[in-house]
Amino acid sequence: MSKRIEVSDLNVYYGSFKAVEDVQLTVEPRTVTAFIGPSGCGKSTFLRTLNRMHEVIPGAYVEGSVKLDGDDLYGPGVDPVRVRRQVGMVFQRPNPFPTMSIADNVLAGVRLNNQRMSGAKSKELLETSLQGANLWNEVKDRLDKPGSGLSGGQQQRLCIARAIAVQPEVILMDEPCSALDPISTLAIEDLIGELKEDYTVVIVTHNMQQAARVSDQTAFFNLAAQGKPGRLVEIGSTEKIFSNPDEKATEDYITGRFG
Numbered sequence: 001m002s003k004r005i006e007v008s009d010l011n012v013y014y015g016s017f018k019a020v021e022d023v024q025l026t027v028e029p030r031t032v033t034a035f036i037g038p039s040g041c042g043k044s045t046f047l048r049t050l051n052r053m054h055e056v057i058p059g060a061y062v063e064g065s066v067k068l069d070g071d072d073l074y075g076p077g078v079d080p081v082r083v084r085r086q087v088g089m090v091f092q093r094p095n096p097f098p099t100m101s102i103a104d105n106v107l108a109g110v111r112l113n114n115q116r117m118s119g120a121k122s123k124e125l126l127e128t129s130l131q132g133a134n135l136w137n138e139v140k141d142r143l144d145k146p147g148s149g150l151s152g153g154q155q156q157r158l159c160i161a162r163a164i165a166v167q168p169e170v171i172l173m174d175e176p177c178s179a180l181d182p183i184s185t186l187a188i189e190d191l192i193g194e195l196k197e198d199y200t201v202v203i204v205t206h207n208m209q210q211a212a213r214v215s216d217q218t219a220f221f222n223l224a225a226q227g228k229p230g231r232l233v234e235i236g237s238t239e240k241i242f243s244n245p246d247e248k249a250t251e252d253y254i255t256g257r258f259g
């Protein structure tokens with residue numbers, strides 16, 4: 001299920017503004033990669049290019065390639081909707097559909113993809129997705145209640161269950177814990193550790209301890225100067241980036257000297 005991501009010569013634009021420049025990186029299957037860096041350096045912009053989500057913004061486009069096990073997501077004729085099925089995304093603020101039940105929220109993506117399923121199959125997928133998001137025990141007796149009635153941390157796990165239900169190969173997370181309390185944050189961090197057994201996981205985080213706790217590999221992004229595009233400064237094992245980075249800018253950021 002899990003796939004390798006290979007990014008080559010990637011530039012990202014919003015109209016004439018180049019937001020991110022010249023990124024090359026590889027993410028191995030069944031690993032967690034964290035993107036860190038100061039505000040505005042393009043972490044979220046770059047993350048969204050990994051499932052073509054930036055294309056929902058008028059005028060946004062990329063140059064370069066993003067390959068999933070060798071298949072270019074930007075190749076001719078590739079359907080962005082199919083890409084987003086393979087590469088799921090979890091956002092900063094939990095965003096369950098407020099009027100839908102817990103069960104319907106989990107199955108919403110699958111239904112959008114027009115996959116017809118028997119009642120028994122739906123039930124099975126509902127349970128395995130909620131189990132996979134460590135939420136089943138907390139909600140199994142109220143599956144028909146609205147998703148909006150859950151706590152923030154539970155809502156975020158519901159969104160993870162919704163992402164898992166479409167059986168993606170990669171899960172992207174854009175600051176998934178920034179709206180959560182410390183206990184819910186730990187629950188999501190534990191879950192990320194479990195998700196990497198089945199998926200390739202990429203997470204944007206402002207929390208350096210979180211990057212150190214959850215990721216195998218860390219990528220540090222930065223701006224060369226105000227108004228210039230963001231760049232990938234350095235990528236390596238999380239242990240190395242946090243203990244012995246090659247670049248001074250990485251060390252300065254990690255040690256809290258800027259950003």
Ligand SMILES: Nc1ncnc2c1ncn2[C@@H]1O[C@H](COP(=O)(O)OP(=O)(O)OP(=O)(O)O)[C@@H](O)[C@H]1O
Pocket residue numbers: 014017019037038039040041042043044045046057230
């Ligand atoms: N929809 C958009 N239209 C135009 N410019 C945008 C858009 N979204 C982001 N940008 C610009 O692209 C650059 C990178 O922004 P982005 O949000 O990717 O950075 P970030 O590193 O994720 O920041 P943060 O850590 O604050 O979330 C910034 O200069 C930002 O103003």
